[in-house]
Amino acid sequence: MVGPGWHHPGHDRENRVLRPPVSVTTEPGSLGSQPALFEYAWRLHQQDPDSPLPRDGEPYPDEKRHPHRQRVRTRKNQRLQGADVAAILEVYFGRADASPSELVDAFCEVDVPIHHNEHIAAAALRADRRRVRRTGRWLVRHSTDRCSATVGLALLATDWADEDIPLIQTIGLLSHRFGPLAAEALRRRSGGGQALLWLAQRVAGWGRVYVIEALCRDGAYASRRWLLRHACDGDYLNGYFAGQVATAAHLHEAIVGTEADDDLVDHTGRLLKIMAGCGGMGMTLEHYPPAPIVLAAHVAHLGRQRPTVDRYVDAAVIADQLADKTPERSGCTSEQRDDLVRQYLTVLDRQEWGDAVRAGLDPAGDFFAWFAGNPAARLHLRAFTGLTDGKR
Incomplete structure (x- = not known):
């Protein structure tokens, strides 16, 4: 015993x-x-x-x-x-x-x-x-x-x-x-x-x-605070609970604050990326009522953050999912969806963000080939222009 x-x-x-x-x-x-x-x-x-x-x-x-x-x-x-x-x-x-x-x-x-x-x-x-x-x-x-x-x-x-x-x-x-x-x-x-x-x-x-x-x-405060920053570890199974985390931890309230810390903003990006494409597993943005508010707050915080590879990739995947689907699939109106995509692209096409992702991704790796040929190509991201067709 x-x-x-x-x-x-x-x-x-x-x-x-x-x-x-x-x-x-x-x-x-x-x-x-x-x-x-x-x-x-x-x-x-x-x-x-x-x-x-x-x-x-x-x-x-x-x-x-x-x-x-x-x-x-x-x-x-x-x-x-x-x-x-x-x-x-x-x-x-x-x-x-x-x-x-x-x-x-x-x-x-x-x-x-x-x-x-x-x-x-x-x-x-x-x-x-x-x-x-x-x-x-x-x-x-x-x-x-x-x-x-x-x-x-x-x-x-x-x-x-x-x-x-x-x-x-x-x-x-x-x-x-x-x-x-x-x-x-x-x-x-x-x-x-x-x-x-x-x-x-x-x-x-x-x-x-x-x-x-x-x-x-x-429902405890300590649990909500941890969930908002650390729940998703990158495993594809995160799709089963990402929406539950966003809802139970009151993400829409936490992310709208002007003093949201980097851990909260980064994890919000991971949650949004997952919810944008986890159909058949868990709650998607379409069924998450605060989606437009959280997306707008995330991209606003993103523009004030230091560029990193993970932030760039998460934001690009979110923007690609928004642009590739009907607005309703992302819980947005057409105007909201179009404005959000523009805001994400404005950040991603900054020179310092492009430099960060090119320096951080291995051009010979499988992920680079997938990313450059899919989200980056569809969004016409400047950092990847010409990298898949031999142009520089």
Whole structure:
């Protein structure tokens, strides 16, 4: 069991996020020579405490029992998903002398949901609260199999004890598998906001989607401030939550201020670039009512910033998306769309901006060829004039 003195590195007492110990050892009750998934995640985390685990920690130590892309599905009816797990838990909680270790291999032949599940939650809520908590902690801390560790996390996701935050955060670092339930479990706790922020800075891919979406529902000022500057990390999966970030973090209010900092302006550019072209994934500019206001504020701030390659590319992609689509697809009127494109081109065609992008992009690289031949060519950007047809 995790004690109240465990703290995650990088968080002080003001943040109220607990720190795990300097080292993790195998406690009595751990099974076999294969490491518990919790211990495995913690050891990987120690190697680079401020970054996501390499490849999300995959392959996991139990990979031989769970071949890649292979999942057991015993129920075709999605409404019954999780019922098999719940039935096993009902039997377990019905025996007063049952030990959590008996559940380690109990779920290998059933489909274990990785998201919140009503059947599993109901089974947990019908049982003794202290026993549910004790079972969940043991399974998360000691399970050598992902299925039982997932069930343990699902049990903790029905509880609210702050002392379990370090357990949840650590297993949540294996975010592709455990991210959804970790995010759900942290949101229920009084210290969950700061804990989610800590985890958001250390997950990528699908795990980041789950955690960012939870932060969008958190509503705390610290969460909104971080989301406005750091939510999007460049992964294409950012398209699933970019619109949620813009809405939940009140982007339209933050970006219109005259003192918006560079981090806010740069991240706004990333959000707009994503929302301009993420149809089929998440909210687009067409369905974002403040789009004209945010676009106008962004280009106004952009003109006062120092030119960099990233700023140039983001602005060019936004302008290209605006020019290439009907105004309605960008949430603008024709006049608004045309004026915004002109404003972006005015900045991009400045001599110092052209010099910055030419100095920063590798002319022999694939990205340069794509960018010069597509957005830059369609917009007739001066910095790239003649570079795709041999003219200088």
